[in-house]
Amino acid sequence: MNDTVTTALRRLRDADPATGHPDPHEPSARAMLDRVLHAPDAPVPARPRQTRRRLVLAAAAVAAAVSASGLVIVQPWSQGSRAVAYTVERQGDGSVRVSVKVDQIDDLERLNADLARANARTVFFEGQADCREKLRRHPDFVTQREPVPVGNGESVLNGIIVFPDPMNRELPFWVISPDRIPPGATLVVSFQKLYPVPDAENPNPPRDQTGLGWREDVVTEVPSCVAWQDPLAGKIGN
């Protein structure tokens, strides 16, 4: 850091708007603690884990597929507990196994935090139609191929991310190999939920037939959003 930056940061620290030093022993703080501990629906928890979170594996729906921007659809899956909408698990060989419950993947901050803890070098985004940001793809991964549906491909991105058994709907999962991601790059996995399209035969398709379109990109800079146009929209349930 040069002098200009050092000085600027010192001034920034001095400009901290926070004042005072709240005392955790003052009556209002102790009252807050008491309210938290005696909240009616707060169960007494067990001992916190000492190592990386290993969420209980749940029946999950995930898809995988193909190409530098592969797309995958996950087909109908059963509803389950929202507490296990995904799992992140670091494996002995350094790879990271991820499974996601299609219709319940809402808490991306939590998922991404777990991926960061697992050193997966991977960030998940929900695709946004109004995102104008262009992905800065790594030079080795600039080519895009046509989406390939589940079952037509098993490996994507030079082995960085694979879906070992795309037809296994009992326990589908991805395996990410962070050590194959080029230095300084990040794997971005973006997705969009795809809902069944009502038609004459099935005017009210059930929500549990939610599918998911996936895309993977290796980028040199993590974006703030990922633009998404769903070429597979409408294919679920048809």
Place this chain on the structure above:
Amino acid sequence: MPTDDEDARERFEALFTDHYPELIRFAGRRVGRDSAADIVAGTFLIAWRRFAEMPADHARAWLYATARHVIANELRSRNRRERLSARLETTEAGWAEDASGPVGEQLRVQRVLAGLSAMDQEVLRLSEWEDLDVAEMAIVLGCTRTAAKVRLHRARRRFAARLLAAEQPVPNQRVTPPVVTRSRSQA
């Protein structure tokens, strides 16, 4: 010998004591002093409910990430536009009135910070005001350590450049309008 319940409560009380002050300050910066206690209470309530899931080695970052989420929910539940405009008006007034003293310096720096992108502001606040390290920031932001490090490095450079540029001898009409008028007429 304490039971499991008592043991958990004792450990949670220690967690509360350790992090209550910084979380109050963190929330106060973002939602104001009046709402900070509500944010922190909500954060610790979630922490208590999910105490078993909390990573013991990253409890601080976990609390910040949760507090950030609670703040986002709080802000969403209010009329955001009205609050932002009210806050901006306050800032503008303070900047114009106190630009020469210590308060003016603080507002000047905060103004430069506010001119950066949301992500730049966030990493700088987490680093310089909350004193989070890169690993903690990565957890709070939900990104890799490498990404957090790169973001912080770039944000620091951009902030320093903006601060420097803001203090070049260019007349600032808003701060001292009479001086600006004179220098233009002289030119």
